[in-house]
Amino acid sequence: MTAMAAESPTPLPLSLRERKKLRTRAAIRRATYRLVAEQGYDASTVEQIAAAAEVSPSTVVRYFPVKEDILLTDENDALLAARLRARPADEEPLESLRAVVLEAVTSALADEPEETRLRARLMxxxxxxxxxxxxxxxxxxxxxxxxxxxxxxxxxDDLEVRVFTAAVLGALREATVYWAERGQSDDLIPLLDRTLDTLKGGLSLRALP
Incomplete structure (x- = not known):
């Protein structure tokens, strides 16, 4: 019998301070993406980002110690882990990761298509x-x-767990860079799906003509 997905615990409501922090982080991110799209990554300084987000440069640095973090870090890792935990208990680990990662990327492409494409190009x-x-x-x-x-x-700290998880995320990162290097002309989701199929099946020799 197939196990049912575990229910995720109902999250506690955020405090006023936590909501303010999230709004500030979001404002800094929006300002950064807007500036980078207009004038390029290197030309967009922390001072300009702060002015565009209506915060001080020290606030930007406090939330994002290095500029790259504005583009690459978010609050979704914990959500990804929760969704992974809620997958059917008897599902293969690779298939569980496939489901949650493809769902997250599909949502990002639908909700923030320009930011997602710009981030991949900068990668x-x-x-x-x-x-x-x-x-x-x-x-x-x-x-x-x-x-x-x-x-x-x-x-x-099991070696196989560490190797497996690092291999999957590293492969997905490489597939995203591959997509960006080719002008993002392909559909990213099938590329990521194909990437996980490669990890699952391994690499075989091409048949000689």
């Missing part, structure tokens, strides 16, 4: 963004590894 074009992306991907992998360990009955 491909700006070395500092791509380097920071590697670091943030590792942080996300560490968070999701806890959930994968829970679901598979393994240790949080």
């Amino acid at each position: 491909a074009e700006i070395p500092a963004v791509r380097a920071r992306l590697t670091e943030t991907t590792a942080e996300t992998a560490q968070l999701l590894a806890h959930t994968i360990a829970e679901r598979t009955g393994r240790d949080t």
Whole structure:
């Protein structure tokens, strides 16, 4: 019998201070995307971002210690982990990750298409963004590894859990960069799906003509 998905706990309401923080972070992000789209990444300074978001430069740095973090960090990692935890208990880990990641990317493309495409392009074009992306991907992998360990009955620091989670997220990152390098002409979702199929089935030799 197929196990039912676990119910996610009802989140506690945010305090006024927490809501204000989220609004400030969102304003900084919107300002950054607008400036970068208009004048480019390198030309968009922290001071300009602060002015556009109507906050001080020190506030920008307090929320995002490096400029790349404005583009690459958000509050969705915890939500991703919660959705992963809510997948059917007997589902293969790769299929669980496939479901939650493709759902998240589909939502991002629908809700923030311009920002999502711009972020992917910057990943491909700006070395500092791509380097920071590697670091943030590792942080996300560490968070999701806890959930994968829970679901598979393994240790949080289990080598196989760490390798599996890092491999999946690293592959998805590379597929996104691949998409951006080719002008985003393809549909990203099938590319990510194909990427996970490659991890699942491995790489075979092409048949010789």
